Amino acid sequence: MTNLVETGDTVEVHCSRERSRAAWKIIEEYLTPFVEKEQYHISSRCRLHSDNDLYRDQEQHKIHIDVNEWKCGYCRKSFYEEKYIDKHFDHRHRNLLNVSHGKCLADVCGALHCDLEMGMPQKTKCNPAAAARNKHLCESLADSCFPVSEGPSASRLHELFLRQFCDAHTCTGNRKPFSRGRKKRMNILYVIVSILTVLLLLFFYTFLYLYQRGLKTGTQNLRRVSQSGRKKKPS
Numbered sequence: 755m756t757n758l759v760e761t762g763d764t765v766e767v768h769c770s771r772e773r774s775r776a777a778w779k780i781i782e783e784y785l786t787p788f789v790e791k792e793q794y795h796i797s798s799r800c801r802l803h804s805d806n807d808l809y810r811d812q813e814q815h816k817i818h819i820d821v822n823e824w825k826c827g828y829c830r831k832s833f834y835e836e837k838y839i840d841k842h843f844d845h846r847h848r849n850l851l852n853v854s855h856g857k858c859l860a861d862v863c864g865a866l867h868c869d870l871e872m873g874m875p876q877k878t879k880c881n882p883a884a885a886a887r888n889k890h891l892c893e894s895l896a897d898s899c900f901p902v903s904e905g906p907s908a909s910r911l912h913e914l915f916l917r918q919f920c921d922a923h924t925c926t927g928n929r930k931p932f933s934r935g936r937k938k939r940m941n942i943l944y945v946i947v948s949i950l951t952v953l954l955l956l957f958f959y960t961f962l963y964l965y966q967r968g969l970k971t972g973t974q975n976l977r978r979v980s981q982s983g984r985k986k987k988p989s
């Protein structure tokens with residue numbers, strides 16, 4: 755599938771940014787952690803390599819400051835929504851697209867289950883021809899990205915890739931994609947909330963301890979006062 759059409763001086767890009775982004779997210783979540791664990795370097799011949807995503811540079815220049823604030827990393831312009839910064843990239847920074855490689859990551863979406871990631875409704879009827887096509891693409895990705903001839907880590911990743919992405923391309927059986935799991939993110943917010951909870955509990959129990967101790971000494975004092983008061987009465 756060609757994704758670049760040259761019309762005179764300008765180059766038209768026919769590659770979905772949304773689908774490329776979904777594919778990248780899947781790679782980051784369901785493949786990269788395993789590749790990093792094996793300390794394996796994916797070659798640029800592999801279509802999943804970052805150099806083969808023509809939008810990668812632009813996406814890396816997208817600064818998400820707040821829920822409603824996106825900033826362009828090239829010119830510092832701000833936007834309320836992601837779709838507007840996408841449009842801005844398309845119009846203003848089109849020249850920065852990595853078109854020399856002419857690689858569209860969205861083209862491997864069939865193999866990587868992008869529809870699932872994008873929350874698209876699942877087709878009720880499975881198309882065997884489409885499933886076979888996706889499986890073939892998926893297996894060719896496994897072969898080109900993790901050639902088994904390259905040694906044990908490549909072999910392990912090859913095997914993982916088949917289980918994680920390719921097994922589910924079938925109309926028979928109900929194999930689910932991403933069977934090998936995803937990256938466990940150590941969320942910074944999660945860490946902060948955990949520390950605060952522990953501190954709060956510690957504070958609460960210290961307070962409870964001091965309060966009870968105070969109550970006990972208080973009643974003892976009261977008793978002492980009442981006893982001395984009683985003693986004084988008869989005299």
Ligand SMILES: [Zn+2]
Binds near residue numbers: 827829831842
């Ligand atoms: Zn800009």
